[in-house]
Amino acid sequence: MSLLPPQIQKTIEEFSKLPGIGPKSAERLTFHLLRSSKASPENLGKALSDLKVELKYCKHCQMVTLQEECLICADSARDHATILVVENPLDVIAFERSGFKGVYHVLHGVLSPIDGMGPEQLKLRELTDRCEKGKIQEVIVATNPDVEGEATASFIRERLKTKVKKITRLAHGLPMGADIEFADQITLKEAIEGRRGL
């Protein structure tokens, strides 16, 4: 016999499936939504139910979009010969703020056998197809500088090295505003190896 009505239990259970939300947080969120005047379960429920409706992935870069082609790929003023390969759509937003003027390719994940993410789960075939069409000058691999990201970058280099002239990786080194005293040893080693003329 459970004291909580089934719709409350169901909501707690679904919230618990999200990353970083344990059973206690899920309970707190559910009861917050029942009481709050600002957040409402109906609005969040509606937004989630609509989330995948009409959502498309750009036929070139696999970015989330509402059309066949995303706004970036449709823009003829951009450099379509330079592809920046990123893990997920939010990385595109971040690079757009940095003023990058080429185009993107969104992998929708990284290689991670433990999470069931192999090459087939990523948008790698689509990337290979784009490179085989032959007009690509440079592929910049911008996966995160962690174990999975580095493994994915190596995999992409092996797969594309016969197809694209130039394959590069983002520079590693000190982030702007960092304090050398507190930087980790691997970052400092990378910063020395990647040093440039003043």
Next chain:
Amino acid sequence: MSLLPPQIQKTIEEFSKLPGIGPKSAERLTFHLLRSSKASPENLGKALSDLKVELKYCKHCQMVTLQEECLICADSARDHATILVVENPLDVIAFERSGFKGVYHVLHGVLSPIDGMGPEQLKLRELTDRCEKGKIQEVIVATNPDVEGEATASFIRERLKTKVKKITRLAHGLPMGADIEFADQITLKEAIEGRRGL
């Protein structure tokens, strides 16, 4: 111009309204739901949309329920003359595990003027009504031992002292399994004041 489709932006916005979820977590949760095989936006969306449908509050204790009366209030084997007053429905679940055999009253919040929670926002009138019917022997106030909980407990004592013979508060002291060395000074003070004969 935004690069993210409106349904994604809307979901991020609604997630951000929840306690402990900032804009970055909201983005992460939204994209997790788009990709995950375990959690699905449709299931969570459905659960949330159904959350308030058919949900009732027990006419006696204000616990969430599906009937007019909750399972605890409907149980004639329980002690209906002892009311344990709690802040929210999850507290009822916690006390049920402890083996309490009386009945409950759920306030659905605590007095907190900064969050717009005054006496009218709580289920205090319903508690007063129950006590005025005259069969209540004891009201145990089990609000949390924090500023808002203590203020709410004082408020309840003032309001009920002419109506109920016995109004008590949960004991304060060391939790079971605690280490005295690491206990805070207020808890230790309360533990000494509330000492009992061995």
